[in-house]
Amino acid sequence: MASKDVSPGLWLIGIGPGDLGHITERAKSIARGCSKRYLEGYTAVLPSDQEERLEEVLGTWERLMRPSVESPERLLDEAREEAVALLIVGDPMQATTHIDLEARCMEEGVGFEVVPGMSATALAVSLSGLQSYKFGRQVTLPYPYGEYLATSPLEMIESNRSNGLHTLVLLDLDPTGMGFDLPTPMRPDQAVSILDRMAERAHEEGGASKGDPVEVRKWDGILLSDVGTGNQRVSSGSLDDVSNIEGGYVHTLIIPSNMSDNEKDAFRRRNLS
Protein backbone atom coordinates (compact mmCIF):
# COMPACT_ATOMS: atom_id res chain seq x y z
CA MET A 1 0.00 0.00 0.00
CA ALA A 2 1.53 3.29 -1.08
CA SER A 3 1.35 6.43 1.06
CA LYS A 4 -1.28 8.05 -1.13
CA ASP A 5 -3.67 5.13 -0.56
CA VAL A 6 -4.21 5.96 3.12
CA SER A 7 -7.17 8.32 3.40
CA PRO A 8 -7.37 11.23 5.88
CA GLY A 9 -8.61 10.40 9.35
CA LEU A 10 -7.45 8.96 12.62
CA TRP A 11 -5.95 5.50 12.25
CA LEU A 12 -5.69 3.63 15.54
CA ILE A 13 -2.99 1.09 14.78
CA GLY A 14 -2.07 -1.79 17.07
CA ILE A 15 1.60 -2.68 16.79
CA GLY A 16 1.47 -5.74 19.05
CA PRO A 17 3.25 -6.31 22.34
CA GLY A 18 6.92 -5.99 23.14
CA ASP A 19 8.69 -6.75 19.89
CA LEU A 20 8.22 -5.05 16.53
CA GLY A 21 8.30 -8.53 14.97
CA HIS A 22 4.69 -8.88 16.22
CA ILE A 23 3.45 -6.06 14.00
CA THR A 24 1.16 -7.25 11.23
CA GLU A 25 1.86 -6.59 7.57
CA ARG A 26 -1.28 -4.50 7.32
CA ALA A 27 -0.45 -2.36 10.37
CA LYS A 28 3.02 -1.76 9.02
CA SER A 29 1.94 -0.69 5.55
CA ILE A 30 -0.83 1.62 6.81
CA ALA A 31 1.38 3.21 9.50
CA ARG A 32 4.05 3.86 6.90
CA GLY A 33 1.47 5.38 4.57
CA CYS A 34 0.18 7.91 7.13
CA SER A 35 1.58 11.46 7.01
CA LYS A 36 2.04 11.61 10.79
CA ARG A 37 2.66 9.01 13.47
CA TYR A 38 2.13 9.32 17.22
CA LEU A 39 3.00 6.64 19.77
CA GLU A 40 0.53 6.47 22.66
CA GLY A 41 2.92 6.35 25.59
CA TYR A 42 1.01 5.76 28.82
CA THR A 43 -1.22 2.66 28.67
CA ALA A 44 1.62 0.40 27.53
CA VAL A 45 5.27 0.59 26.73
CA LEU A 46 7.83 -0.72 24.23
CA PRO A 47 11.26 -1.87 25.43
CA SER A 48 13.84 0.79 24.63
CA ASP A 49 15.65 -1.29 22.00
CA GLN A 50 12.38 -1.68 20.10
CA GLU A 51 11.50 1.98 20.49
CA GLU A 52 14.85 2.81 18.91
CA ARG A 53 13.91 0.69 15.87
CA LEU A 54 10.45 2.23 15.49
CA GLU A 55 11.51 5.04 13.13
CA GLU A 56 13.37 2.63 10.88
CA VAL A 57 10.36 0.24 10.72
CA LEU A 58 7.45 2.71 10.51
CA GLY A 59 8.88 6.21 9.96
CA THR A 60 9.32 9.29 12.14
CA TRP A 61 7.07 9.56 15.20
CA GLU A 62 6.27 11.59 18.28
CA ARG A 63 5.19 10.42 21.74
CA LEU A 64 1.71 11.36 22.99
CA MET A 65 0.79 11.22 26.67
CA ARG A 66 -2.63 11.02 28.29
CA PRO A 67 -3.65 14.71 28.22
CA SER A 68 -3.23 14.90 24.41
CA VAL A 69 -5.22 11.70 23.91
CA GLU A 70 -8.04 12.52 26.33
CA SER A 71 -8.34 16.12 25.04
CA PRO A 72 -7.66 15.22 21.43
CA GLU A 73 -8.52 18.54 19.70
CA ARG A 74 -5.14 18.89 18.02
CA LEU A 75 -5.13 15.23 17.00
CA LEU A 76 -8.60 15.51 15.47
CA ASP A 77 -7.79 18.77 13.67
CA GLU A 78 -4.82 17.10 12.02
CA ALA A 79 -6.80 13.94 11.22
CA ARG A 80 -9.45 16.02 9.46
CA GLU A 81 -6.86 17.01 6.85
CA GLU A 82 -4.45 14.10 6.64
CA ALA A 83 -3.88 10.45 7.55
CA VAL A 84 -2.75 10.40 11.18
CA ALA A 85 -1.58 7.21 12.88
CA LEU A 86 -1.96 6.75 16.62
CA LEU A 87 0.28 3.76 17.31
CA ILE A 88 -0.79 1.63 20.25
CA VAL A 89 1.43 -1.04 21.82
CA GLY A 90 -0.71 -4.21 21.74
CA ASP A 91 -4.27 -3.89 20.46
CA PRO A 92 -5.96 -0.47 20.12
CA MET A 93 -9.38 -1.30 21.50
CA GLN A 94 -8.35 -2.67 24.89
CA ALA A 95 -8.27 0.69 26.66
CA THR A 96 -11.28 2.90 27.43
CA THR A 97 -9.72 6.07 26.04
CA HIS A 98 -9.37 4.50 22.65
CA ILE A 99 -13.08 3.68 22.54
CA ASP A 100 -13.78 7.30 23.56
CA LEU A 101 -11.74 8.45 20.55
CA GLU A 102 -14.07 6.48 18.28
CA ALA A 103 -17.03 8.42 19.71
CA ARG A 104 -15.27 11.80 19.35
CA CYS A 105 -14.37 11.15 15.72
CA MET A 106 -17.96 10.09 14.91
CA GLU A 107 -19.36 13.28 16.53
CA GLU A 108 -16.99 15.54 14.68
CA GLY A 109 -17.15 13.81 11.33
CA VAL A 110 -13.49 12.81 11.35
CA GLY A 111 -12.63 9.51 9.69
CA PHE A 112 -11.84 6.76 12.19
CA GLU A 113 -10.34 3.38 11.45
CA VAL A 114 -8.89 0.64 13.65
CA VAL A 115 -6.10 -1.66 12.54
CA PRO A 116 -6.03 -4.47 15.09
CA GLY A 117 -2.86 -5.77 16.69
CA MET A 118 -1.98 -8.74 18.83
CA SER A 119 -2.86 -7.86 22.42
CA ALA A 120 -0.51 -8.48 25.33
CA THR A 121 -3.35 -10.00 27.35
CA ALA A 122 -4.26 -12.49 24.62
CA LEU A 123 -0.59 -13.43 24.37
CA ALA A 124 -0.32 -13.88 28.15
CA VAL A 125 -3.30 -16.25 28.18
CA SER A 126 -1.85 -18.13 25.24
CA LEU A 127 1.58 -18.54 26.89
CA SER A 128 0.15 -19.70 30.22
CA GLY A 129 -0.87 -23.09 28.83
CA LEU A 130 -4.30 -22.62 30.43
CA GLN A 131 -7.49 -22.96 28.41
CA SER A 132 -8.78 -19.56 27.31
CA TYR A 133 -12.41 -20.56 27.78
CA LYS A 134 -11.83 -21.19 31.47
CA PHE A 135 -10.95 -17.60 32.29
CA GLY A 136 -13.44 -15.52 34.25
CA ARG A 137 -13.54 -11.78 34.45
CA GLN A 138 -10.19 -10.01 34.06
CA VAL A 139 -8.98 -7.90 36.98
CA THR A 140 -6.72 -4.85 37.19
CA LEU A 141 -4.62 -4.47 40.32
CA PRO A 142 -4.11 -0.74 40.96
CA TYR A 143 -1.37 0.86 43.02
CA PRO A 144 -2.81 1.83 46.43
CA TYR A 145 -3.78 5.50 46.45
CA GLY A 146 -2.43 6.87 49.74
CA GLU A 147 -4.28 5.10 52.56
CA TYR A 148 -7.06 3.99 50.26
CA LEU A 149 -7.16 0.33 49.29
CA ALA A 150 -10.23 -1.03 47.53
CA THR A 151 -10.72 -4.76 48.08
CA SER A 152 -12.84 -5.30 44.96
CA PRO A 153 -9.98 -6.75 42.82
CA LEU A 154 -9.45 -9.50 45.41
CA GLU A 155 -13.19 -10.12 45.60
CA MET A 156 -13.37 -10.58 41.82
CA ILE A 157 -10.47 -13.06 41.92
CA GLU A 158 -12.20 -14.97 44.73
CA SER A 159 -15.46 -14.99 42.81
CA ASN A 160 -13.67 -16.46 39.76
CA ARG A 161 -11.91 -19.00 41.99
CA SER A 162 -15.14 -20.15 43.61
CA ASN A 163 -16.58 -20.67 40.12
CA GLY A 164 -13.52 -22.70 39.04
CA LEU A 165 -12.33 -19.96 36.69
CA HIS A 166 -8.83 -18.59 36.11
CA THR A 167 -8.12 -14.87 36.54
CA LEU A 168 -5.89 -12.71 34.40
CA VAL A 169 -4.56 -9.96 36.68
CA LEU A 170 -3.24 -6.85 34.94
CA LEU A 171 -0.73 -4.93 37.05
CA ASP A 172 -0.92 -1.14 37.19
CA LEU A 173 1.61 0.92 35.25
CA ASP A 174 0.95 4.32 36.78
CA PRO A 175 1.35 5.06 40.51
CA THR A 176 0.07 8.62 39.99
CA GLY A 177 -3.03 7.64 38.02
CA MET A 178 -2.47 10.71 35.84
CA GLY A 179 -0.79 9.32 32.73
CA PHE A 180 1.70 12.21 32.54
CA ASP A 181 4.81 10.14 33.04
CA LEU A 182 6.33 7.14 31.36
CA PRO A 183 4.95 3.91 32.88
CA THR A 184 6.28 2.45 36.14
CA PRO A 185 5.17 -1.20 35.95
CA MET A 186 4.25 -2.86 39.24
CA ARG A 187 6.76 -5.52 40.40
CA PRO A 188 5.67 -9.06 41.37
CA ASP A 189 6.54 -8.51 45.07
CA GLN A 190 4.43 -5.35 45.09
CA ALA A 191 1.50 -7.14 43.46
CA VAL A 192 1.51 -10.02 45.94
CA SER A 193 1.90 -7.65 48.87
CA ILE A 194 -1.07 -5.57 47.65
CA LEU A 195 -3.20 -8.74 47.37
CA ASP A 196 -2.07 -9.66 50.90
CA ARG A 197 -3.13 -6.29 52.26
CA MET A 198 -6.48 -6.59 50.49
CA ALA A 199 -7.05 -9.94 52.20
CA GLU A 200 -6.26 -8.39 55.59
CA ARG A 201 -8.48 -5.41 54.93
CA ALA A 202 -11.35 -7.63 53.78
CA HIS A 203 -10.92 -9.71 56.92
CA GLU A 204 -11.00 -6.64 59.19
CA GLU A 205 -14.09 -5.32 57.48
CA GLY A 206 -15.81 -8.69 57.66
CA GLY A 207 -15.17 -8.91 61.44
CA ALA A 208 -12.93 -11.37 63.29
CA SER A 209 -15.80 -13.88 63.53
CA LYS A 210 -15.14 -14.90 59.94
CA GLY A 211 -11.97 -16.88 60.73
CA ASP A 212 -8.52 -16.09 59.35
CA PRO A 213 -7.69 -13.86 56.38
CA VAL A 214 -7.42 -15.60 53.00
CA GLU A 215 -3.89 -16.89 52.59
CA VAL A 216 -3.25 -15.53 49.13
CA ARG A 217 0.47 -16.39 49.24
CA LYS A 218 -0.46 -20.07 49.11
CA TRP A 219 -2.47 -19.67 45.91
CA ASP A 220 -1.05 -20.91 42.61
CA GLY A 221 0.22 -18.21 40.30
CA ILE A 222 1.72 -17.89 36.82
CA LEU A 223 3.87 -14.84 36.18
CA LEU A 224 4.33 -13.68 32.60
CA SER A 225 7.20 -11.26 32.28
CA ASP A 226 8.01 -9.05 29.30
CA VAL A 227 5.56 -10.91 27.10
CA GLY A 228 6.33 -10.62 23.40
CA THR A 229 9.91 -9.43 23.93
CA GLY A 230 13.20 -11.31 23.63
CA ASN A 231 13.29 -11.44 27.45
CA GLN A 232 9.87 -13.11 27.71
CA ARG A 233 9.67 -15.41 30.75
CA VAL A 234 6.86 -17.59 32.09
CA SER A 235 7.17 -18.85 35.69
CA SER A 236 4.75 -20.76 37.89
CA GLY A 237 4.56 -21.52 41.60
CA SER A 238 2.81 -20.27 44.71
CA LEU A 239 2.17 -16.53 44.90
CA ASP A 240 4.85 -16.52 47.58
CA ASP A 241 7.30 -17.98 45.01
CA VAL A 242 6.06 -15.43 42.48
CA SER A 243 6.74 -12.56 44.89
CA ASN A 244 10.41 -13.61 44.98
CA ILE A 245 10.90 -13.47 41.22
CA GLU A 246 13.36 -10.73 40.32
CA GLY A 247 14.15 -9.02 37.07
CA GLY A 248 11.89 -8.29 34.15
CA TYR A 249 10.12 -5.04 33.42
CA VAL A 250 6.41 -5.50 32.63
CA HIS A 251 4.61 -8.38 34.36
CA THR A 252 1.16 -9.97 34.14
CA LEU A 253 -0.17 -12.41 36.71
CA ILE A 254 -2.53 -15.32 36.19
CA ILE A 255 -4.26 -16.97 39.13
CA PRO A 256 -5.47 -20.40 38.00
CA SER A 257 -8.32 -22.27 39.60
CA ASN A 258 -9.46 -25.86 39.31
CA MET A 259 -6.90 -26.82 36.66
CA SER A 260 -7.54 -29.85 34.45
CA ASP A 261 -4.85 -32.54 34.26
CA ASN A 262 -3.54 -31.02 31.03
CA GLU A 263 -3.41 -27.60 32.60
CA LYS A 264 -1.62 -28.97 35.67
CA ASP A 265 0.99 -30.52 33.38
CA ALA A 266 1.47 -27.20 31.59
CA PHE A 267 1.74 -25.48 35.00
CA ARG A 268 4.44 -27.93 36.09
CA ARG A 269 6.37 -27.53 32.82
CA ARG A 270 6.44 -23.77 33.43
CA ASN A 271 7.52 -24.42 37.02
CA LEU A 272 10.67 -26.21 35.97
CA SER A 273 11.66 -23.73 33.31
Add this chain to the structure above:
Amino acid sequence: MASKDVSPGLWLIGIGPGDLGHITERAKSIARGCSKRYLEGYTAVLPSDQEERLEEVLGTWERLMRPSVESPERLLDEAREEAVALLIVGDPMQATTHIDLEARCMEEGVGFEVVPGMSATALAVSLSGLQSYKFGRQVTLPYPYGEYLATSPLEMIESNRSNGLHTLVLLDLDPTGMGFDLPTPMRPDQAVSILDRMAERAHEEGGASKGDPVEVRKWDGILLSDVGTGNQRVSSGSLDDVSNIEGGYVHTLIIPSNMSDNEKDAFRRRNLS
Protein backbone atom coordinates in the same frame (compact mmCIF):
# COMPACT_ATOMS: atom_id res chain seq x y z
CA MET B 1 15.38 -14.71 8.99
CA ALA B 2 16.88 -17.11 6.45
CA SER B 3 15.67 -20.67 6.07
CA LYS B 4 18.77 -22.14 7.67
CA ASP B 5 18.11 -20.18 10.89
CA VAL B 6 14.97 -22.12 11.77
CA SER B 7 15.96 -25.10 13.92
CA PRO B 8 14.34 -28.55 13.72
CA GLY B 9 11.17 -29.04 15.73
CA LEU B 10 7.47 -28.38 15.58
CA TRP B 11 6.68 -24.70 15.10
CA LEU B 12 3.08 -23.84 15.93
CA ILE B 13 2.57 -20.65 13.99
CA GLY B 14 -0.48 -18.41 14.33
CA ILE B 15 -1.29 -16.66 11.07
CA GLY B 16 -4.10 -14.47 12.44
CA PRO B 17 -7.77 -14.47 11.48
CA GLY B 18 -9.33 -14.15 8.06
CA ASP B 19 -6.86 -12.12 6.05
CA LEU B 20 -3.19 -12.87 5.44
CA GLY B 21 -2.52 -9.16 6.10
CA HIS B 22 -2.92 -10.01 9.81
CA ILE B 23 0.11 -12.29 9.81
CA THR B 24 3.01 -10.90 11.84
CA GLU B 25 6.44 -10.32 10.37
CA ARG B 26 7.91 -12.91 12.69
CA ALA B 27 5.32 -15.58 11.81
CA LYS B 28 5.91 -14.97 8.13
CA SER B 29 9.67 -15.23 8.28
CA ILE B 30 9.67 -18.36 10.43
CA ALA B 31 6.97 -20.10 8.36
CA ARG B 32 8.95 -19.35 5.22
CA GLY B 33 12.10 -20.70 6.84
CA CYS B 34 10.59 -24.07 7.76
CA SER B 35 11.19 -27.04 5.43
CA LYS B 36 7.53 -28.15 5.57
CA ARG B 37 4.26 -26.35 6.20
CA TYR B 38 0.92 -27.84 7.25
CA LEU B 39 -2.31 -25.87 7.63
CA GLU B 40 -4.48 -27.09 10.51
CA GLY B 41 -7.83 -27.26 8.78
CA TYR B 42 -10.55 -28.09 11.30
CA THR B 43 -10.61 -25.66 14.26
CA ALA B 44 -10.74 -22.59 12.02
CA VAL B 45 -10.80 -21.71 8.37
CA LEU B 46 -9.37 -19.19 5.91
CA PRO B 47 -11.58 -17.66 3.22
CA SER B 48 -10.83 -19.34 -0.12
CA ASP B 49 -9.27 -16.23 -1.69
CA GLN B 50 -6.77 -16.07 1.18
CA GLU B 51 -6.11 -19.79 1.03
CA GLU B 52 -5.22 -19.35 -2.63
CA ARG B 53 -2.60 -16.73 -1.66
CA LEU B 54 -1.07 -18.85 1.10
CA GLU B 55 1.53 -20.55 -1.09
CA GLU B 56 2.70 -17.24 -2.56
CA VAL B 57 2.99 -15.66 0.94
CA LEU B 58 4.46 -18.57 2.95
CA GLY B 59 5.43 -21.33 0.52
CA THR B 60 3.96 -24.72 -0.39
CA TRP B 61 1.69 -26.34 2.18
CA GLU B 62 -0.56 -29.31 2.87
CA ARG B 63 -3.83 -29.44 4.83
CA LEU B 64 -3.96 -31.47 8.05
CA MET B 65 -7.24 -32.61 9.59
CA ARG B 66 -7.99 -33.68 13.15
CA PRO B 67 -6.82 -37.31 13.05
CA SER B 68 -3.29 -36.31 11.95
CA VAL B 69 -3.07 -33.64 14.65
CA GLU B 70 -4.48 -35.73 17.49
CA SER B 71 -2.38 -38.77 16.53
CA PRO B 72 0.65 -36.76 15.51
CA GLU B 73 3.25 -39.57 15.09
CA ARG B 74 4.11 -38.62 11.52
CA LEU B 75 4.23 -34.94 12.36
CA LEU B 76 6.58 -35.55 15.30
CA ASP B 77 8.82 -37.88 13.29
CA GLU B 78 9.29 -35.17 10.70
CA ALA B 79 9.79 -32.46 13.31
CA ARG B 80 12.57 -34.52 14.91
CA GLU B 81 14.63 -34.09 11.76
CA GLU B 82 13.58 -30.76 10.30
CA ALA B 83 11.75 -27.50 10.94
CA VAL B 84 8.03 -28.24 10.50
CA ALA B 85 5.42 -25.47 10.60
CA LEU B 86 1.87 -26.20 11.73
CA LEU B 87 0.00 -23.10 10.59
CA ILE B 88 -3.01 -22.20 12.70
CA VAL B 89 -5.63 -19.66 11.63
CA GLY B 90 -5.76 -17.16 14.52
CA ASP B 91 -3.62 -17.91 17.58
CA PRO B 92 -2.11 -21.39 18.12
CA MET B 93 -2.78 -21.80 21.83
CA GLN B 94 -6.54 -21.26 21.83
CA ALA B 95 -7.46 -24.87 21.11
CA THR B 96 -6.95 -27.84 23.45
CA THR B 97 -5.30 -30.03 20.85
CA HIS B 98 -2.55 -27.51 20.38
CA ILE B 99 -1.72 -27.58 24.09
CA ASP B 100 -1.70 -31.38 23.89
CA LEU B 101 0.91 -31.14 21.12
CA GLU B 102 3.18 -29.19 23.49
CA ALA B 103 2.98 -32.08 25.98
CA ARG B 104 3.66 -34.73 23.30
CA CYS B 105 6.72 -32.87 22.03
CA MET B 106 8.11 -32.50 25.57
CA GLU B 107 7.63 -36.23 26.26
CA GLU B 108 9.34 -37.27 23.05
CA GLY B 109 12.15 -34.74 23.13
CA VAL B 110 11.02 -32.98 19.96
CA GLY B 111 11.61 -29.24 19.81
CA PHE B 112 8.44 -27.22 20.27
CA GLU B 113 8.00 -23.49 19.70
CA VAL B 114 4.95 -21.26 19.47
CA VAL B 115 4.79 -18.17 17.30
CA PRO B 116 1.73 -16.25 18.47
CA GLY B 117 -0.85 -14.76 16.13
CA MET B 118 -3.76 -12.42 16.51
CA SER B 119 -6.74 -14.45 17.70
CA ALA B 120 -10.18 -14.17 16.16
CA THR B 121 -11.76 -13.99 19.61
CA ALA B 122 -9.55 -11.08 20.73
CA LEU B 123 -10.39 -9.31 17.48
CA ALA B 124 -14.12 -9.89 17.99
CA VAL B 125 -13.99 -8.38 21.49
CA SER B 126 -12.00 -5.45 20.17
CA LEU B 127 -14.46 -4.77 17.32
CA SER B 128 -17.53 -4.97 19.56
CA GLY B 129 -16.74 -1.65 21.26
CA LEU B 130 -17.32 -3.32 24.64
CA GLN B 131 -14.71 -3.16 27.39
CA SER B 132 -12.61 -6.30 27.45
CA TYR B 133 -12.39 -6.35 31.25
CA LYS B 134 -16.16 -6.66 31.50
CA PHE B 135 -16.32 -10.05 29.80
CA GLY B 136 -17.11 -13.10 31.89
CA ARG B 137 -16.42 -16.66 30.95
CA GLN B 138 -16.46 -17.44 27.23
CA VAL B 139 -19.02 -19.96 25.98
CA THR B 140 -19.06 -22.35 23.03
CA LEU B 141 -22.43 -23.11 21.49
CA PRO B 142 -22.30 -26.65 20.06
CA TYR B 143 -24.53 -28.11 17.39
CA PRO B 144 -27.16 -30.31 19.06
CA TYR B 145 -26.11 -33.95 18.95
CA GLY B 146 -29.22 -35.86 17.87
CA GLU B 147 -31.85 -35.46 20.59
CA TYR B 148 -29.25 -34.40 23.14
CA LEU B 149 -29.19 -30.74 24.07
CA ALA B 150 -27.08 -29.65 27.06
CA THR B 151 -28.34 -26.45 28.65
CA SER B 152 -25.01 -25.54 30.26
CA PRO B 153 -24.02 -22.92 27.62
CA LEU B 154 -27.21 -20.97 28.34
CA GLU B 155 -26.63 -21.31 32.08
CA MET B 156 -23.13 -19.84 31.73
CA ILE B 157 -24.50 -16.90 29.71
CA GLU B 158 -27.16 -16.33 32.36
CA SER B 159 -24.57 -16.49 35.12
CA ASN B 160 -22.46 -13.85 33.33
CA ARG B 161 -25.57 -11.71 32.78
CA SER B 162 -26.56 -11.85 36.41
CA ASN B 163 -23.05 -10.69 37.32
CA GLY B 164 -23.25 -7.80 34.83
CA LEU B 165 -20.68 -9.42 32.51
CA HIS B 166 -20.67 -9.73 28.73
CA THR B 167 -20.41 -13.16 27.09
CA LEU B 168 -18.42 -14.05 24.00
CA VAL B 169 -20.26 -16.96 22.35
CA LEU B 170 -18.23 -19.06 19.92
CA LEU B 171 -20.37 -20.87 17.39
CA ASP B 172 -19.59 -24.48 16.53
CA LEU B 173 -17.91 -25.29 13.22
CA ASP B 174 -18.40 -29.03 13.13
CA PRO B 175 -21.85 -30.69 13.20
CA THR B 176 -20.24 -34.16 13.28
CA GLY B 177 -17.85 -33.40 16.15
CA MET B 178 -15.25 -35.52 14.37
CA GLY B 179 -13.01 -32.94 12.66
CA PHE B 180 -12.76 -35.01 9.48
CA ASP B 181 -14.47 -32.51 7.23
CA LEU B 182 -13.96 -28.88 6.34
CA PRO B 183 -15.79 -26.62 8.81
CA THR B 184 -19.52 -25.89 8.52
CA PRO B 185 -19.90 -22.69 10.58
CA MET B 186 -23.19 -22.29 12.48
CA ARG B 187 -25.49 -19.59 11.06
CA PRO B 188 -26.95 -16.80 13.26
CA ASP B 189 -30.53 -18.16 12.93
CA GLN B 190 -29.31 -21.60 14.01
CA ALA B 191 -27.48 -20.13 17.01
CA VAL B 192 -30.48 -18.16 18.24
CA SER B 193 -32.79 -21.11 17.71
CA ILE B 194 -30.45 -23.38 19.71
CA LEU B 195 -30.40 -20.83 22.57
CA ASP B 196 -34.21 -20.71 22.38
CA ARG B 197 -34.47 -24.47 22.66
CA MET B 198 -32.05 -24.46 25.59
CA ALA B 199 -34.30 -21.96 27.39
CA GLU B 200 -37.34 -24.19 26.78
CA ARG B 201 -35.49 -27.29 27.92
CA ALA B 202 -34.23 -25.55 31.06
CA HIS B 203 -37.77 -24.38 31.78
CA GLU B 204 -39.20 -27.91 31.36
CA GLU B 205 -36.54 -29.37 33.61
CA GLY B 206 -37.08 -26.67 36.24
CA GLY B 207 -40.80 -27.39 36.33
CA ALA B 208 -43.66 -25.14 35.19
CA SER B 209 -43.84 -23.52 38.63
CA LYS B 210 -40.82 -21.40 37.72
CA GLY B 211 -42.74 -19.03 35.44
CA ASP B 212 -42.11 -18.60 31.72
CA PRO B 213 -38.97 -19.66 29.80
CA VAL B 214 -36.26 -16.99 29.47
CA GLU B 215 -37.02 -14.86 26.40
CA VAL B 216 -33.60 -15.02 24.83
CA ARG B 217 -34.81 -13.40 21.59
CA LYS B 218 -35.29 -10.13 23.49
CA TRP B 219 -31.69 -10.07 24.72
CA ASP B 220 -29.21 -7.65 23.15
CA GLY B 221 -26.71 -9.22 20.80
CA ILE B 222 -23.73 -8.19 18.69
CA LEU B 223 -22.95 -10.35 15.70
CA LEU B 224 -19.41 -10.30 14.32
CA SER B 225 -19.24 -11.81 10.87
CA ASP B 226 -16.12 -12.83 8.97
CA VAL B 227 -13.88 -11.04 11.43
CA GLY B 228 -10.52 -10.07 10.00
CA THR B 229 -11.59 -10.53 6.36
CA GLY B 230 -12.53 -7.94 3.74
CA ASN B 231 -16.18 -8.88 4.35
CA GLN B 232 -16.00 -8.18 8.08
CA ARG B 233 -19.34 -6.94 9.46
CA VAL B 234 -20.44 -5.95 12.96
CA SER B 235 -24.19 -5.72 13.63
CA SER B 236 -26.12 -5.12 16.83
CA GLY B 237 -29.74 -5.51 17.86
CA SER B 238 -31.97 -7.96 19.70
CA LEU B 239 -31.14 -11.64 19.28
CA ASP B 240 -34.32 -11.80 17.21
CA ASP B 241 -32.82 -9.16 14.86
CA VAL B 242 -29.55 -11.09 14.89
CA SER B 243 -31.33 -14.28 13.84
CA ASN B 244 -32.53 -12.51 10.70
CA ILE B 245 -29.07 -11.46 9.53
CA GLU B 246 -28.20 -13.19 6.29
CA GLY B 247 -24.93 -13.68 4.49
CA GLY B 248 -21.47 -14.03 5.95
CA TYR B 249 -19.61 -17.25 6.55
CA VAL B 250 -18.07 -17.46 10.05
CA HIS B 251 -19.93 -15.67 12.87
CA THR B 252 -19.25 -14.91 16.52
CA LEU B 253 -21.92 -13.69 18.90
CA ILE B 254 -21.51 -11.37 21.86
CA ILE B 255 -24.26 -11.05 24.47
CA PRO B 256 -23.68 -7.82 26.39
CA SER B 257 -24.94 -7.18 29.89
CA ASN B 258 -25.20 -4.01 31.94
CA MET B 259 -23.52 -1.78 29.34
CA SER B 260 -22.00 1.53 30.42
CA ASP B 261 -23.08 4.70 28.58
CA ASN B 262 -19.99 4.51 26.37
CA GLU B 263 -20.72 0.89 25.56
CA LYS B 264 -24.36 1.70 24.78
CA ASP B 265 -23.18 4.38 22.36
CA ALA B 266 -20.86 1.92 20.66
CA PHE B 267 -23.73 -0.59 20.52
CA ARG B 268 -25.98 1.99 18.83
CA ARG B 269 -23.28 2.99 16.35
CA ARG B 270 -22.99 -0.66 15.34
CA ASN B 271 -26.77 -0.83 15.10
CA LEU B 272 -26.93 1.85 12.43
CA SER B 273 -24.08 0.49 10.37
